Amino acid sequence: xxxxxxxxxxxxxxxxxxxxxxxxxxxxxxxxxxxxxxxxxxxxxxxxxxxxxxxxxxxxxxxxxxxxxxxxxxxxxxxxxxxxxxxxxxxxxxxxxxxxxxxxxxxxxxxxxxxxxxxxxxxxxxxxxxxxxxxxxxxxxxxxxxxxxxxxxxxxxxxxxxxxxxxxxxxxxxxxxxxxxxxxxxxxxxxxxxxxxxxxxxxxxxxxxxxxxxxxxxxxxxxxxxxxxxxxxxxxxxxxxxxxxxxxxxxxxxxxxxxxxxxxxxxxxxxxxxxxxxxxxxxxxxxxxxxxxxxxxxxxxxxxxxxxxxxxxxxxxxxxxxxxxxxxxxxxxxxxxxxxx
Amino acid sequence: xxxxxxxxxxxxxxxxxxxxxxxxxxxxxxxxxxxxxxxxxxxxxxxxxxxxxxxxxxxxxxxxxxxxxxxxxxxxxxxxxxxxxxxxxxxxxxxxxxxxxxxxxxxxxxxxxxxxxxxxxxxxxxxxxxxxxxxxxxxxxxxxxxxxxxxxxxxxxxxxxxxxxxxxxxxxxxxxxxxxxxxxxxxxxxxxxxxxxxxxxxxxxxxxxxxxxxxxxxxxxxxxxxxxxxxxxxxxxxxxxxxxxxxxxxxxxxxxxxxxxxxxxxxxxxxxxxxxxxxxxxxxxxxxxxxxxxxxxxxxxxxxxxxxxxxxxxxxxx
Numbered sequence: 131x132x133x134x135x136x137x138x139x140x141x142x143x144x145x146x147x148x149x150x151x152x153x154x155x156x157x158x159x160x161x162x163x164x165x166x167x168x169x170x171x172x173x174x175x176x177x178x179x180x181x182x183x184x185x186x187x188x189x190x191x192x193x194x195x196x197x198x199x200x201x202x203x204x205x206x207x208x209x210x211x212x213x214x215x216x217x218x219x220x221x222x223x224x225x226x227x228x229x230x231x232x233x234x235x236x237x238x239x240x241x242x243x244x245x246x247x248x249x250x251x252x253x254x255x256x257x258x259x260x261x262x263x264x265x266x267x268x269x270x271x272x273x274x275x276x277x278x279x280x281x282x283x284x285x286x287x288x289x290x291x292x293x294x295x296x297x298x299x300x301x302x303x304x305x306x307x308x309x310x311x312x313x314x315x316x317x318x319x320x321x322x323x324x325x326x327x328x329x330x331x332x333x334x335x336x337x338x339x340x341x342x343x344x345x346x347x348x349x350x351x352x353x354x355x356x357x358x359x360x361x362x363x364x365x366x367x368x369x370x371x372x373x374x375x376x377x378x379x380x381x382x383x384x385x386x387x388x389x390x391x392x393x394x395x396x397x398x399x400x401x402x403x404x405x406x407x408x409x410x411x412x413x414x415x416x417x418x419x420x421x422x423x424x425x426x427x428x429x430x431x432x433x434x435x436x437x438x439x440x441x442x443x444x445x446x447x448x449x450x451x452x453x454x455x456x457x458x459x460x461x462x463x464x465x466x467x468x469x470x471x
Numbered sequence: 472x473x474x475x476x477x478x479x480x481x482x483x484x485x486x487x488x489x490x491x492x493x494x495x496x497x498x499x500x501x502x503x504x505x506x507x508x509x510x511x512x513x514x515x516x517x518x519x520x521x522x523x524x525x526x527x528x529x530x531x532x533x534x535x536x537x538x539x540x541x542x543x544x545x546x547x548x549x550x551x552x553x554x555x556x557x558x559x560x561x562x563x564x565x566x567x568x569x570x571x572x573x574x575x576x577x578x579x580x581x582x583x584x585x586x587x588x589x590x591x592x593x594x595x596x597x598x599x600x601x602x603x604x605x606x607x608x609x610x611x612x613x614x615x616x617x618x619x620x621x622x623x624x625x626x627x628x629x630x631x632x633x634x635x636x637x638x639x640x641x642x643x644x645x646x647x648x649x650x651x652x653x654x655x656x657x658x659x660x661x662x663x664x665x666x667x668x669x670x671x672x673x674x675x676x677x678x679x680x681x682x683x684x685x686x687x688x689x690x691x692x693x694x695x696x697x698x699x700x701x702x703x704x705x706x707x708x709x710x711x712x713x714x715x716x717x718x719x720x721x722x723x724x725x726x727x728x729x730x731x732x733x734x735x736x737x738x739x740x741x742x743x744x745x746x747x748x749x750x751x752x753x754x755x756x757x758x759x760x761x762x763x764x765x766x767x768x769x770x771x772x773x774x775x776x777x778x779x780x781x782x783x784x785x786x787x788x789x
Contacts, residue, residue, distance in 0.1 A: 163595070189599060195629065200588045200622035207592015207606075211529065211576070213599070215592075230619075234582050235589060243571035244562030245784045247578070278785050302787040 140329065144291050144313040147326060147333075148178040148254075151295045152216065154332060156186050159214060162299070164191045165201060166218030166254075175220055176256055176314040198228035202253070206235045206304075209251040214299070219255040222270050222308065236304045237279030249304045252295075257284075258310040258357050258407055259453045264441035267453075269356065269406075272413035274306045275384040281338060282384040284308040286359030288318040289325030290382060293336030300335065310357035322363045339386035343395070347377030350463055351399040351431075353392070353418055355381040358405045358454060365459035376463055384414065389421050396422040401466050402431040405459055410437035432471050436462040472680055474746040478755075480676060481737045483521065484514040485756055487538050488734060489763040490547070494537065494567070497555055498711040502771075504556065505566055508535040512706035512726070515733045516639050517542040519679045520607065523687045527604040529576035529593035531586040534568050535639075536579035539609055543577040545570065547763075551770035563776035564784070576606075583644075584617025586610060587636065591623050594632035598694060605633040605690045613644025615657050627696035628664045635690050636661065636698040637683070641705040646717035661698035673703035674733050704731070 156162045164182055166174075170193040173180035183191040194201040198219060205217035219225060225232065232253070239247050259267040275282045281303055285291045291313060298305040318326040323344060327333045344359065345366050352362045359380045366376040379395050381388060396402055402422070404415040415435035423430050436459060438452045472480075491511045497503040510517070513535070521542035524530070532539040540550055545560070552559030554567045561571055568581040576593060580586055590608035597604040614620055615638060627634045644652055658668040667689060669682035679701055686697040704726035708715035715723075729735040742749060 163599075192630070195622070195625055197622035197626055199619035200591065200626045203585065203588020203619060203623070204591040204595060204626065207531070207589035208595045209592070210573075210578070210589070211593040211596035213592075213596050215595075228619075230582055230585055231588060235580065235585060238569075239571065239578070240787055241785050242561060242565040242569040243573070243578075244560070244564045245787070246561065246573040247571050248787050281786070 140317065140319040142318050142326065142329065143177070143315055144288055144309070144318060145174070145177040145180070145315070147288055147291045147318070148295060148309065148314070149180045149182065151292050151299070151332060152179060152182055153185060155296070155299045156182065156190065161212065162190070162214045162216060163208065164216045164218070165194050167194060167196055167220045169193060169218050174218065176311065178254070178309065178314060179218065198224055199231055202228045203231035203235060205251050205253070206231055206239065206249060209249040209304070210239065210247050214250050216252045216254060216299070219253060221266055222255040222257045223265050223268050225255070225270060225273070232280070233277055237277045240303065241279055248302050250302050252298045252305045252307050254307045254309060256311050256314060257308045258312060259442055259449065260311045260315070261446065261449060263444035267442035269308065269408035271308055271356070271384055271408045275414070279304065280385060281305040282308070283338065283382070284356040284384060285313070285382065286356050286380050287323050287325050288313065288321065289327060289333045290336055292327065292333035294338070294382065296332070296335040297338055308356065312357050322360045336382065338383045339388050341379055341381045341388040341391040341395070343377060343379050345376070345378040347375040349375045350401045350403060350467060351377045351379060351395055352403045352405055352459065352463065353379045353381065353395070354405040355384065355414065356407060358407050361454065361456045362405055362459055364456035365463065368456065368460050369463055374463065374467060387417070387421070392418065392421055393425045396431055397426060397429065399431045400471050402433045403459070403463055403466055404433065404435040405454055405462070406435070406437040407453060408437065410435065410439045413437065432466065432469055434462060434466045472677065474741070474744050477676065477737065478741055478746050480518050480522070481734070481741060482755055482759055483518040484734050484737065486759040486763055487514040487518060487541060489760050490541065491537060493763060493767045494554055495707070495711055502555055503567070507567055507711040508709065509707045509711065510535050510538045512732070513639055513641055513673070513703040514538055515673050515676065515679050516637065516701050516703060519683050520637065522680070523684055525604065527576070527597070527602060529590065529597070529604070529606040530609065531590040531593065531606065532577070532579035532609045533586055533611060533614065534579070534581045534583070535611070536568065536570055539579070540570055540572070540577055543572070543575050545572045545575050545577050547766045548769045551766055552773040555770055557770065557773040558776040559770065559773060562780060584610065584614040584620045586614070587620045587623035590634050591627055591632050594627065594634045595630070597633050598631060603691050605635055605687065607635045607637050609637050609639065611644065612638065612640040612642070612649045612657060613647070613652060615660050616652055621660060624661055624666060624696065624698070625664045628666055631694050632696055633690045633694050634696040635686055636696065638698065638700040640700055640702045643705060643709070643718065645709045657700050658698070666696055666698055668698045668700065670700045671702070673701050674731055674736055676733070676737060703733070
């Protein structure tokens with residue numbers, strides 16, 4: 131191969147990166163088990179558990195019947211019994227069928243036991259829009275984050291898919307790990323922000339509750355999480371071409387929430403736009419704005435928010451109206467810039 | 472079962488009834504302010520279960536959990552302290568319906584039917600460990616109609632999980648009778664997934680003992696789930712304070728009479744068999760009562776949880 135030719139294209143998607151971390155950890159930790167719908171034979175509908183069953187065998191990696199209450203609850207019991215289950219809920223939308231085991235058992239049993247019971251488990255689930263309408267496109271991050279006792283992690287970049295998952299697999303608590311379908315499916319090299327580690331290496335663990343600033347900006351700060359991080363960075367690029375300097379902050383984890391970092395960033399901004407793919411009402415955008423407002427009071431920046439207020443429709447032309455894209459973020463940023471501070 | 476084993480079971484059941492009676496008094500006196508579900512009349516299930524549990528076995532009980540906790544070997548003093556809302560087994564955060572003893576692998580849940588998936592989780596660990604342990608999922612007759620129980624029965628058979636589904640059929644889910652809540656029968660639920668089922672009448676110690684012993688023997692030996700259904704009668708209302716107008720007075724009186732109350736039946740048999748004299752039996756009962764009363768008094772001497780502790784312990788290691 132001559133030096134002029136590019137290196138072999140990086141074919142890795144986000145799902146490859148997840149599978150690498152799971153395999154790495156399973157080799158280190160005999161107590162780790164992986165189960166859920168289609169995770170073994172198929173390797174996950176998005177491929178995030180590919181090759182695990184072959185490598186670690188049927189006792190530790192197995193397919194379950196379509197019985198979310200039974201197998202999510204089994205993960206809770208197994209964690210209490212000293213295993214480290216990594217259980218996959220294929221689409222987050224299916225949480226409705228097994229919510230008791232999450233709401234009343236997974237989230238509560240450590241607290242209700244007075245600390246005697248531990249639940250070191252990771253609930254991995256695919257979230258976000260890929261064009262499949264309102265029962266297969268939700269994020270529901272705030273639904274989990276609302277419940278005391280669950281950590282809620284929402285990576286927005288390939289590097290964080292690995293770094294945050296490694297931390298989740300080392301946590302003593304139940305962690306809801308939200309994997310955006312676009313991130314799972316996309317070639318990492320095609321993303322606006324590709325921080326994937328070099329092939330055959332793993333990203334370093336990323337601590338929970340520490341936001342990061344992915345782009346500096348003087349005129350406006352965009353605060354977001356998950357896949358919207360990629361779109362906000364795209365939007366920031368477009369805004370820069372118009373002479374608007376927009377910073378992007380990735381919160382990385384909803385629980386724990388980096389209140390200090392958030393207030394610090396807000397204190398240094400005159401305008402702040404909060405963007406979320408989960409529903410607007412009583413959710414992430416309101417929480418972020420409330421934390422800033424109750425801490426900074428009259429010193430808070432001028433704030434606006436962008437998030438869906440209706441279910442995600444099927445037809446692409448309708449979907450684009452509802453789910454924020456880079457263009458919608460640019461429009462919201464312009465509107466905020468037009469307001470007088 | 473020989474006469475002395477029968478006497479031992481009677482002593483355990485007697486202590487369990489005293490235990491529940493003292494807890495009931497705590498509700499009546501206002502020492503306990505929350506909802507309370509007592510197992511008076513159902514003691515035989517837990518008393519027999521306790522005969523066959525081994526270290527490393529797990530028990531996941533229900534909203535009516537105290538007697539299963541005693542069967543699992545939970546220390547009664549911290550358990551009573553927790554029930555009496557003091558700095559007890561779970562430091563005042565669980566209360567009577569959410570008792571957790573990690574060392575004994577005992578827990579319970581206030582959500583009907585939720586015990587089954589949780590027990591499957593303990594059983595997953597036991598399957599991997601291969602030490603012959605099992606998990607008991609206690610369920611009432613009402614819980615059997617929860618989807619999660621059906622799902623777990625299916626999953627447990629498919630995965631070879633050592634779970635005993637122990638169904639206490641006390642005839643009523645709150646006010647709705649088993650006949651009105653359950654099409655087919657409880658045993659059909661388990662048979663549908665190819666699981667062995669044993670049924671027992673709670674007024675017969677032999678039937679209950681055979682059913683639970685054989686079921687547990689199968690689960691341990693085969694590393695497969697089994698179901699045991701025991702028909703009992705709930706002497707108290709669903710909860711303390713339940714006016715209990717939905718059950719026929721004649722039905723209740725019969726169930727609690729010397730010909731149907733499992734405790735009184737056993738007492739009569741012990742005296743008829745002359746295993747011990749009447750005065751010896753009274754002494755045994757007196758000392759069982761004294762033991763339980765001492766536990767209660769010791770539990771009441773435990774302090775209240777520190778108010779600020781309410782805000783701690785949502786997450787581990789923080």
